[in-house]
Amino acid sequence: MRITPEVVERVARLSRLELTEEERATFASQLSSILEYFARLDRLPTEGVEPTSHAIRVTNVFRPDQVVPSLPVEAVVAMAPQAHEGFVVVPRVLEAEE
Amino acid sequence: MKELVGRPYHELRPRLGKDFSVRELVDAYLENIERLDGQVRAYLTVTADRARxxxxxxxxxxARREPLPPLAGMPVxxxxxxxxxxxxxxxGSRILEPFVPPYDATAVQRLREAGAVLLGKTNLDEFAMGSSTENSGFFSTRNPWRLDHVPGGSSGGSAAAVAAGEALAALGSDTGGSIxxxxxxxxxxxxxxxxxxxSRYGLVAFASSLDQIGPLSLDVRDCALVLQAISGHDPHDSTSVDLPVPDVVASLEAGVRGLRVGVPVEFFGEGLHPGVRQAVLEAVRVLEGLGARVEEVALPTLEYALPTYYLIACAEASSNLARYDGVAYGYRSPGAHDLYTLYARxxxxxxxxxxxRRIMLGTFALSEGYYEGFYKKAQQVRTLVRRDFDRCFQRVDVLATPTSPVAGFRLGERTADPLQMYLADVYTIPVNLAGLPGISVPCGFVDGLPVGLQLVGRPFEEATVLRVAYAYEQATEWHRHRCPLLRG
Structure with a gap:
């Protein structure tokens, strides 16, 4: 399977990754050869086979809807790269009206 | 107190508080870290003061003659x-370099409650993605047996620390073979x-349907002791199973007489180093000599397990790692003025x-037009791999295979070709796809580098796996070998 730098760029955008020109070229060739090796899966017929998402059967797990203490706000906000008065600071999301 | 280092905990425990104090044991380990870690580089952080x-x-x-918990004073x-x-x-990532968690992982908390003493945090391939610890965002760890060789990965720091006497036991995580x-x-x-x-609560998620935490130790009994302490249901992880935890230590000595050991022929084919093959087949003969019944079994999907694993693991990783966006914790790129650039940069x-590379691979496999052919296909093959194991376990109680196709490789030897690195896990990966318990125990040497025997059991039959490993270990001397670095 040939992965072009254009496909790499599209996937990088979906992945929220800024890539350099050099990274785009490297990933295009590496992903191509990895996917070429992975293409051996096509030799194995899987029609009608149930997909497995978990090896050990899991079902919904419920708990009583009770309020329990959570981490203190200060401890959580203290982890943020930038914070102000108990809030996490991020760049402006909405454009300001002129 | 140097003679305390490199001895299993179960040998030291009866002497604790009589021949030496916990403080002396912990100090002996801290001194050995001081002496050797400049060469081995197993630790990212050493917590000496807290440990003391x-x-x-x-x-x-x-001193107050209080009863001590099961792992009291074990330096981990x-x-x-x-x-x-x-x-x-x-x-192992620059993106989490500043991260100080406000809580303990459940496995860490349980170790602490069992009396284990935390010496520090060990190096790994970034986000546990790798097989050599060379993908760490900080530095490479060395194999204590030969410093120009990799320790394996991704729990390379934990394995190297135990081998070099820089910890008596360690926790690792295993998504495709990383323990x-x-x-x-x-x-x-x-x-x-x-x-x-x-419980995976507090384990930074890589591939959530495959990740599992487990122990690394000097011998099988210590391994069982640590497993006993960390096992069991946890309401914080809804995939942790609410089943009773059997006493895996008590059943260690039950022996292997009459037990059926399966040897899957596919694991001894092309790509396996002849020295490793010889050591593993010799180990199987030892089990036979102890009364186990050995028979050949088939796992024909082995050659499909590797691509299946990488598609599933990368898909799950691409989703799990979406949380590293520079907003609430971890690293944030300076100078981004809009949200997209903040994330992407x-x-x-x-x-x-x-x-x-793995985020890209996973995003690709999940993206429109490729989902059916890659991600869904991989999930279907995962079903076939599981069925192969089910068939084997109708005939035998455990499987015996090599853990790794080679005894080791040099630093830098595989970094240029990602696919070559992926092949390092070819024998461990199927076990994760099927969710089974698996152990690696030392079974020989090739050119001075250790070789591992992998034993795999039915779901939740850790006790059987440990019992077979223990019987093998007690019949051989491999687990008593210590690396020259530690002896020197």
């Missing part, structure tokens, strides 16, 4: 993708429990090349 304080507390309890290391309250947890493969390469014991046996600067 905790040791003192245990000695005080000893924890892989740096497990959250430790107040102790930096980097996951067993480094255990094999470093000549120690490493166990991946059944998926769901140990933070991730570009914070992640290393292998993590980016």
């Amino acid at each position: 304080a905790q040791a003192q507390e245990l000695d005080d309890r000893l 290391a924890v892989k740096d993708n497990l959250c430790t309250r107040g102790v930096r947890t980097t996951c 067993r493969q480094p255990a094999s390469l470093c000549g120690v014991v490493g166990l991946k429990p059944t998926y769901g046996r140990v 933070t991730r570009a600067e914070g992640f290393g090349p292998e993590v980016k």
Whole structure:
């Protein structure tokens, strides 16, 4: 399977990754050869086979809807790269009206 | 107190508080870290002061003749993708370099409650993605047996620490072999429990349907002791299974007479080093000599397991790692003025090349037009791999295979070709796809490098796996070998 730098760029955008020109070229060739090796899966017929998402059967797990203490706000906000008065600071999301 | 280092905990425990104090045991390990870690580089963080304080507390309890918990004074290391309250947890990544968790992972908390003393946090491939610890965002760890060789990965720091006497036991995580493969390469014991046996709460997520936490240790009994302490249901992890935890220590000595051991022929084909093959087949003969019934079995999907694993693991990783966006914790790129650039630049600067490669691979496999052909296909093949194991376990009780196709490789030898690196896990990966318990125990040497025997059991039959491993170990001397670095 040939992965072009254009496909790499599209996937990088979906992945929220800024890539350099050099990274785009490297990933295009590496992903191509990895996917070429992975293409051996096509030799194995899987029609009608149930997909497995978990090896050990899991079902919904419920708990009583009770309020329990959570981490203190200060401890959580203290982890943020930038914070102000108990809030996490991020760049402006909405454009300001002129 | 140097003679305390490199001895299994179960040998030291009866002497604790009589021949030496917890403080002396912990100090002996801290001194050995001081002496050797400049060469081995197993640790990202050493928590010496906390360790000494905790040791003192245990000695005080000893002095008051209080009963001590099962792992009292065991000096342990924890892989740096497990959250430790107040102790930096980097996951081997620049993007989490500043991260100090406000809580302990359940496995860490249980170790602490069992009396184990945390010495520090060990190096790993970034986000546990790798098989050599060379993908760490900080530095490479060395194999204590030969410093120009890799320790394996991704729990390379934990395996190297145990092998070099820089920790008596350690926790690792295993998504595709990340406990067993480094255990094999470093000549120690490493166990991946059944998926769901140990809570993953506080383990930084890589591939959530495959990740599992487990112990690395000098021998099988210590491994069982640590597993016993960390196992069991946890309401914080809804995939941890609410089943009773059997006493895996008590059943160790039950022997293997009449037990059926399966040898899957596909694991002895092309790509296996002849020296490794010989050591593993010799180990199977030892089990036969102990009364086990050996028979050949088939796992024909083995050659499909590797691509299946990488598609599933990368798809899950691409989703799990979406949380590293520079907003609430971890690294943030300076100078981004809009949200998209903040995300994309933070991730570009914070992640290393292998993590980016896997996020890209996973995003691709999940993207429109490719989902059916890649991700769904992989999930279907996963079903076939599981059925292969089910068929084997109708005939036999455990499977015996090599852990790694080679005894080891040099630093830099495989970094240029990602696919060559992926092949390092070819024998461990199917076990994760099927969620089974697997252990690696030392079974010989090739050119002075340790070789590992992998034993795999039915779901939640850790006790059987450990019992077979113990019988093998007691019949051989491999687990008593220590690396020249530690002896010197």
